[in-house]
Amino acid sequence: MEMSEGRSLASVINHVERLYSSRNPTEVNSLQIELQSLQKSEYGLELANVLMGQSSANCRFFGALTYGVAINIRRDNFSSGDVISLVNNIEGHIFRLISSEGLEGNMVVIRKLFSDLSLLFIFHSNTYPDPLKIFYDNLGVSDDAGSKEAWITLILIFASILVEDVSKQENTTTIHKVIYDNVFLKVNNIVTGLVDLNVPPKIHLLTLDCINSWVYYISVAEANSEVRYDCPKNIVNYLFDSLTLSGISDSSNESLELVNKTLLVFTEISDMNPRMLDRESKLRLHSSLLEPGHFGEEFMSKVVFSDLRLEYDDEVGNFVNLIIVFLQNDLLNLTKQILEQSSTYKIKVLLSLTNISGIPMIDETLSDQFLTFWEDFINTFIDDEESFRIVFESEPNKFSKFVNRRNEVVSEICGIYWNKIHLPPFDELEPVKVEFLQYRSGVADLFIAAYSLISLPLYERLTSKLIYDTYTLEENKNMSLDIESTLYLIYKITEDYTFYDPDNSPFGLYVGKIFESGILNSFGNLSTSDNTLKYFYFTFNNFLASVTFYLKGEHGKEFLGSILRLLIPMILGGSTSLALNVSKTMLKICQECSQNLIPFTADIEALLVETLKNPGVDALIRQRLFSSYTSIIQYLKNPVEIGKILFHMINEIYNSAAKVMSANTSNNEELEDYLISLISCVCQIARACEIPEEIDEFYTPEEQEVVDSYWKEDPSNVKDIILRIIRLFSIDFPPFVHNATSTEKCCNILKSGVREDINGPFKFPIEIIFDYLVSKVEVSDTGSIPPIYSLVETVIVTNYNKIEREVLQNLIDKVFTQNLEALKSDPYAIKSAVELFAVILERKPSLILGLPVFQSSILKFSLEGLSANENFIIKPVSRFWVAIISLKKGSEYDHTLIRDLFTTRGGGQQLCSNLVKSFILSARSNLDYYYPIFRNLLGKYPLESKTWFLQAFHDLHHEKLNEHLTSIIVNKIMITRGQRSAHDILKKIWLQLNGLIEFNSKNF
Structure with a gap:
């Protein structure tokens, strides 16, 4: 056989074999291109037919693939005769494969050939409307068809592949109607016949796979057509007949594969298309799963609550999943009927499954499966509260019983999960830490839902439990696990319900009782170096962060000293992860309780000194501590005291940095990280020194005058040390001259005071800021340009009415004109420059329009920016040109100038x-x-x-x-x-x- 361009069959076969054996990506790609061109050529069908006749499995598979490609390409050119001829050819290949080598060894090729037949049906359902019947009829006359078992296997596989392939296509209503009228009837009859036939288990498994494919297809068909598959009784009855545990005992090793697949199919139906079960079938499934004396009870007895559970873990999980999906379809009725006897048994079953023995995510996952179900169960009571009131409107006593029963069930659920989230031993927890902590988070969401329903009584029970266990901890150290679990849930509920409105928290009374119980002393006696206790401290710290609303109040402030004395050693002596957690908590407490922490500034200052001396302290911890300290001293409101403290702090940072820099004239990663953390601390101090609210709400008019006057003179030389440290980090230390991060931090320090209404430690005159920028740009590369321009932009946005044009001209000349060629090579520098000019044009165009550099360089620079490929450049360029065209804040002179530029020049x-x-x-x-x-x-x-x-x-x-x-x-x-x-x-x-x-x- 000769292909196009002189390719012989032998060369094609060689190419196919090389395609599947070569490990060279280049060769594989080349072979694919050449073979694909053949598949798509006029020889495609002929090639497929010839390859299917080869003995090589690779050739046969490629032949089956080629049929699919050729059918797709030529589908509109087939006559009815062509379609029937192709069907006969493909079916003939299937029969010959079975006859020569049997089913098992050729299943991959056979499945692909069935997909080819499916394509013909999808494209030509008028000519080929009943694929299963044609295949069955041809089986009957073929000499190569094999045994009856092979017949059934092939038909079931074909019936599955056909609807799977149709489900992937965007088809018209017509094809769904054809399938319903022709194909579905055959499948229904096959399933019915299998009930009476003595076929091996593998046929039943294949039947269940086929039904599963049809369940998915039916949901697709009903969504895209008017076809409706009302309860297919024969199929549903077959599924119920498959739910059997005949012969299984506690010591049996019999596979539950049939049961498992049946559970999966029922789950698919319940999840995707519950309409497939009519009322009678739903009641039957309900009985099978959740009533005494039926399949569910037997399965739980023999498998779930037996030594076989771990062996049949998948089956157990699928059994529980089916129950959950089935019940979620009618959750409102389940909640309405909690007073009925039948519901009592049902809920008892569900609670038993939830309370399965073992540690979650280590020994069991059933309780995790039930988490979302129980949360939905609780939320149904909340969302449909009015419906329940209407139901019991005429029976107030019964409604009271209903509420009591509801609360009992929710309490049982909470009790199970409270016990489940107890921390396992450290060596068991670590391998599944992520999964277990996610599980705990899910349990917390459940308790938050429960609190929404039950409200303060739930919170009160948790706090009472916590207080009791705290009192008995000295006598029974094992109570620490109970304490941690309860505290975790209290923290989660508190955090959720105080996040948006902490000042109106209903929890103050209960939180006060917790602190009064001596919990601080109890945790203070635990070791911070014990890995087992690490999570205890995480929970405790998070709890403290969640109750700052109480600690900043009159009753809570008495505990702040004890809290600080507890937290500080954890930062110095705990693990890095614990120290990070503690520093985050400490920052929140210091920000929220600043005024009440003023007496403890000496303790925190000593901690700062320690962290400065120790380069090994995590940079984020160091920054948080400086921010914490500054948040407190801000509330001194005495500029003299604040000035002394700030000078001392920043001077300590300066000396620490200078000492390290003088000993290291070259850079390394560890040195850079430490130094960046130091300048970041100054950044944090600057941010914390920003007036925390409206100035008139923070300072009285008299205080404003005193503060403004003090910082204008700056007798403590705070501003001087700030400028010295900025210069040290961005200009004087050679390894940091081109360090973009350091430059950004320094610019952010100068930014921090720009917006303030009165003088403060970080508010500098514009001239000083601009002088620094001029000095900095003289030694910088383009990597430092974005933060420099960002600082200029901030100054202009906030102070454009105070800036002299000559000052700005000098600055632009230094930071833009003299670096123009270098700027053009850096996309981020281009972006920053154009953004700066756009801001000036939007705020006060006269500052820049009259400058010689505007027409000589800036316009041309921004014109070139229009052709940029990067959207982050085009965006500010667009902003620039819109600003210059519209000139919304331009004077009459500005408009005349631009109009002349546009129309005359x-x-x-x-x-x-x-x-x-x-x-x-x-x-x-x-x-x-x-x-x-x-x-x-x-x-x-x-x-x-x-x-x-x-x-x-x-x-x-x-x-x-x-x-x-x-x-x-x-x-x-x-x-x-x-x-x-x-x-x-x-x-x-x-x-x-x-x-x-x-x-x-x-x-x-």
Whole structure:
């Protein structure tokens, strides 16, 4: 046989064999390209037929694949005769494979051939409407069809693959109707017949797989057509007949594979298409699962609550999952009927399954499966509370019993899960730490839902339990596990319900009792170095962070000293993970309880000194501690005291940094991390020194005057040491001159005071900030430009009315003009520069419009930015041009200047030409950034812009444009008058000129 271009069959077979044996990616790719071209060629079907006749499994499989490719490509060219002929050919290959080698060894190829038949059915259901019947009829006349068992196997596999493949396609209603009328009836009859046949278990397993495929298909068919598969009784009865444990005993090793697959199919039905079960079938399934004397009780007795549970872990999980999915479909009725005897047994079963023995995520996962179910169960009582009141409207006594029973059940659920979240031994917990902690979080969500239903009585029971266990801890050390579990749940509920409104928390009374019980002493006696107790401290710290609403109050402040004395040793002596957790808690307490912590500043200051001396302390811990301390001293409100403390703190940081820098003239990662953490501490101090609320709410007018006057003079030299440390980290220490992180931190320090209304320790005159920037830019590379420009931007946004144009001109000359060529090589520097100019134009255009550098460099720089590929550059460039066109805050002189630039000096034409060219060449995802420039030009220059755009499109020299079409395009743009409709016109132009839609004037 000869293929196209002289390829022989032998060479094709060789290529196929190499395709599946080669380990060379380049060769495999080359072979794929060559073989795919053959599959798609006019020889595709012939090649498939020939390859199927080879003895090689690789050739047969590739032949089956080739049938699929060829059918897909040529599907519209087949006549009815072609379709039937192809069906006969493919079926013939299947029969010969069975006859020569049997089913097992060729199943992969046979399945692929069935997919090929499915494709023919999908594309030609009119000609080939009943694939199963045709296949069955041909089986009957074939000499190669094999045994009856092989017949059934093939038909079941074909019935599965057919609907699986149809489910993947977007089909019309017609094909679903064809399947219902022809194919489904055959499957239903096959399942019915199997009940009476003595077939081996593997046939039943295959039948269940087939039913499962149909369950999914039915949901697809019903969603996309008017076809409805009302309860298919024969199939459903077959499933019930498969729910049997005949012969199994406590010591049996019999496989439950049939039962397992049946459970999975019932779950699929209940989850995806419960309509497949009519009322009678649902009642039957309910009885089977949840009533005494039926399958469920037997399964639980012989498997779930026996020594076989671990052996049949999948089966048990699927049994529980079916119960959950089935009950969730009618959760409202389950909750309504909790007073009925039948529900009592049912809930008892569910609670027993939830309370299965073992540690969650280590020995058992059933309780984890039930978590969402029980949360939904509780939320049903909450969401449908009004419905329950209506049901019991005429029976108030019964409603009271209903509420009591409801609370009993919820309490039982909570009791089970409270016990389940007890921490296991450390060596058992560590391998499943992530899973177990996620489980605990899920339990916390359940308790939060329970609190929404039961309210304070639940919180009171938890706190009473915690207090009792705390009192008895000295006598029974094992109570520590109980304490941790209860405290964890209290913390989670408290955190959730005080997050948005901590000042109105209902928990203050109970939290006070917890502290009064001596819990601080109990935790203080535990070892911080014991791994087993690590999670105890995590829980305790998180609890403390959740109750700052109480600690900042009159009753809570008495415990702050004890808390600090407990936390500080954990930072110095605990593990890094514990110290991080503690520092986070300490930061929140210091921020929330600042005024009450003033007496303890000496303790925290001593801790700061320790962390400064020790480079091994995590950088984040060090930063949090400095921020914590500064938050407290802010509330001294005495600038003299604050000045002394700030100078001492920052000077300590300066000396620590200078000492390290003088001993290290070169950089290394460890040194860099330590030094960056030091300058970050100054950043944290600066942020913490920002006035924490509206100035009039924080300071009285008299205090404002005192503070402003003090910091204007700065007798404590705080500002001097701040500037020295900024210069040390960004200019004087050679290894950090080009360190972008260090520069950013230094700029952020200067930023922190810019917005303040009165003088403060970090508020510097604009001239000092600009002088620093000029000095910094002289030694910087482009990596330091973004934070420098960001600082200038912040200064301009907040102080644009105070800035002299000459000062700004000098700064721009230093940070922009003299570095222009270098800036153009760094996309992030370009972005920062254009953003800065856009901000100036938006706030006070006169600051920049009259500068020589504006017309000589800035305009050209921003024109070039229009053609950038990066959207993070195009976005600020668009902002720049919109600002310059609109000049919303420009003076009359500013408007005259720009109009002259655009209309008299060619600026408008230059902008339009660059804009149109860049727009057409841009990526589709960037088009939105160009639209505002077009719209503003059209709105501001309605007469001039038509000429500009005509010339701009002419200058494109685009092969699809002539003078007539250009005129049509521009007229359509002009008609929009800069309204939003311009977007659609411009998008069509882009699509047409980029060849994505046909270029035609009628498209407009």
